[in-house]
Amino acid sequence: MALLNAREYRRSLRDGRQVWIGGEKVDDVTTHPAFAPMVDAVAAIYDLHFDPAYAERMTFALPEGGRGSRFYKLPQSREDLVLRREMTLAILDTICPTMDRFGDETVSALFVWSDRKAVLDKYDTRYHKAAEGWLHRLQRENLFLTSGNTDPKGDRSRGPHEQDDPDLYLRVVKETDAGIVIRGAKYETGAAYAHVACLKPTVGQWVEANRDYAVSCIVPLDAPGVKHICRAPLVKGGGATADVRDRPLSARFDEIDTLMVFDDVFVPWENVLFSRHTELAASLRADLTWWSAHGYLTRCVAKADLLVGTALLIAEQSGTLSIPAIRSKISQLMVFKETVQGFLLGSEAACDVTPAGNVRPNQAIQNAGRVFCSQTYSQMTHLLREICGGAVVMMPDRASFDSPETGPWVSKFFRVGKSSADLRLRTMALAAELTSSNYAGRANAYQLFAETPVFAQENALFNTFDREHARNRALALIADAPASVAKAA
Numbered sequence: 282m283a284l285l286n287a288r289e290y291r292r293s294l295r296d297g298r299q300v301w302i303g304g305e306k307v308d309d310v311t312t313h314p315a316f317a318p319m320v321d322a323v324a325a326i327y328d329l330h331f332d333p334a335y336a337e338r339m340t341f342a343l344p345e346g347g348r349g350s351r352f353y354k355l356p357q358s359r360e361d362l363v364l365r366r367e368m369t370l371a372i373l374d375t376i377c378p379t380m381d382r383f384g385d386e387t388v389s390a391l392f393v394w395s396d397r398k399a400v401l402d403k404y405d406t407r408y409h410k411a412a413e414g415w416l417h418r419l420q421r422e423n424l425f426l427t428s429g430n431t432d433p434k435g436d437r438s439r440g441p442h443e444q445d446d447p448d449l450y451l452r453v454v455k456e457t458d459a460g461i462v463i464r465g466a467k468y469e470t471g472a473a474y475a476h477v478a479c480l481k482p483t484v485g486q487w488v489e490a491n492r493d494y495a496v497s498c499i500v501p502l503d504a505p506g507v508k509h510i511c512r513a514p515l516v517k518g519g520g521a522t523a524d525v526r527d528r529p530l531s532a533r534f535d536e537i538d539t540l541m542v543f544d545d546v547f548v549p550w551e552n553v554l555f556s557r558h559t560e561l562a563a564s565l566r567a568d569l570t571w572w573s574a575h576g577y578l579t580r581c582v583a584k585a586d587l588l589v590g591t592a593l594l595i596a597e598q599s600g601t602l603s604i605p606a607i608r609s610k611i612s613q614l615m616v617f618k619e620t621v622q623g624f625l626l627g628s629e630a631a632c633d634v635t636p637a638g639n640v641r642p643n644q645a646i647q648n649a650g651r652v653f654c655s656q657t658y659s660q661m662t663h664l665l666r667e668i669c670g671g672a673v674v675m676m677p678d679r680a681s682f683d684s685p686e687t688g689p690w691v692s693k694f695f696r697v698g699k700s701s702a703d704l705r706l707r708t709m710a711l712a713a714e715l716t717s718s719n720y721a722g723r724a725n726a727y728q729l730f731a732e733t734p735v736f737a738q739e740n741a742l743f744n745t746f747d748r749e750h751a752r753n754r755a756l757a758l759i760a761d762a763p764a765s766v767a768k769a770a
């Protein structure tokens with residue numbers, strides 16, 4: 282099968298999937314007001330693959346002929362990493378700078394597994410074949426892959442096997458010659474309008490008692506027994522019901538999160554990446570972000586740039602751009618953007634080669650970058666809030682602007698110099714979305730948690746930093762005769 286186009290993507294979602302939102306069953310996600318805007322946004326990404334201006338960034342030549350999606354190309358050179366960044370930026374630049382989930386970073390687990398044949402074959406030769414088979418299929422068809430790591434977890438002080446209800450973490454309930462049966466639940470952004478999920482164990486202690494929970498597999502999102510229980514849309518009634526001028530982000534880019542229930546779902550062996558191996562669960566958790574954090578940093582660059590751009594527009598329109606205190610705050614946003622960009626470009630420039638000969642971003646730089654971004658993003662949105670002042674949460678809405686009775690008053694009080702009231706209301710609405718809306722709340726939580734919680738990122742940094750080099754530098758100064766002094770003597 283060839284790469285899906287936008288029309289085929291929409292059609293593929295009418296597959297009888299079991300989706301609920303607000304307690305109601307959804308007949309067709311492509312037309313439902315909570316999902317239709319995101320289906321449109323993802324459809325636009327499918328179109329980009331066929332746009333001659335973007336095709337080189339979005340696709341690559343498959344060895345067997347034809348073009349594959351670059352989302353799913355395992356990097357084999359530094360150039361591949363650069364092209365991945367350019368591909369993701371093309372989407373963020375042309376569709377939406379705050380969009381997070383579209384498949385390019387969720388594939389990281391398959392990249393890691395594809396890289397690890399010798400290790401996997403010691404357990405079961407089907408595992409590496411499954412990873413390779415899926416990578417190849419994703420490249421050819423460009424299916425939308427989501428990521429299910431996080432279970433509901435229940436009592437956090439107890440491990441998976443110690444919970445009162447054994448299903449609070451996803452587990453294997455049966456293994457047969459044909460495959461495995463899984464039961465439990467996972468959180469997944471975008472699942473209602475995606476094709477397949479890559480399920481993986483969550484952060485945790487992968488001791489032998491948790492063996493049944495140490496499972497990773499690919500599951501089609503319309504498989505029998507898969508139920509999507511979606512969170513409420515950020516705009517009541519769904520983004521499609523809102524005026525985009527009031528809600529420029531949540532009306533169009535509400536990436537609905539879902540509790541995916543797996544009610545005894547059968548998974549054939551060709552879709553199983555491993556089953557009941559705690560060492561493999563620990564190993565995948567440790568290295569899961571080898572490539573996904575590169576996608577996260579790329580998104581952070583676009584988001585940081587948007588914060589700067591919004592701050593500039595607000596300050597230009599309200600005449601505060603020349604105030605030193607405001608310029609200082611905008612400069613701090615610029616520092617944030619350029620720092621994130623530095624982490625991203627640095628991780629590419631200092632990339633290294635994996636044991637299997639693939640190329641990954643420098644892990645210490647990348648891990649430091651994601652710790653920095655996860656912890657700093659909310660401070661940056663707070664800076665934007667300070668630059669904006671309080672009006673962004675108090676202003677009248679679009680209906681008031683359009684009303685013949687109230688519109689003239691709104692125009693009168695929001696026009697400033699050359700900036701029309703229309704332009705100012707639109708700009709302030711964007712600032713509200715980034716600082717003060719439901720969208721902002723979710724975006725802040727996403728930045729903090731979705732790239733794994735900060736404590737796990739810090740562990741990853743600790744493990745990938747060149748500690749020996751740093752220790753030796755310090756040791757040299759506390760030796761009886763420092764190396765340089767000893768040499769001179």
Ligand SMILES: Cc1cc2nc3c(=O)[nH]c(=O)nc-3n(C[C@H](O)[C@H](O)[C@H](O)COP(=O)(O)OP(=O)(O)OC[C@H]3O[C@@H](n4cnc5c(N)ncnc54)[C@H](O)[C@@H]3O)c2cc1C
Nearest residue numbers: 428429430431468469470723726727730731733734735736
């Ligand atoms: C908007 C959004 C979208 C998301 N999308 C996805 C998705 O698509 N797929 C997916 O799998 N997950 C997704 N997640 C879930 C995300 O991965 C989790 O929120 C994250 O892993 C933390 O888990 P938790 O929320 O259960 O927090 P908990 O595990 O309950 O943790 C609560 C707090 O305790 C801290 N804590 C817990 N254990 C420790 C420890 N051992 N040491 C130190 N601190 C600890 C945590 O850091 C956190 O601050 C998403 C989250 C958000 C907010």
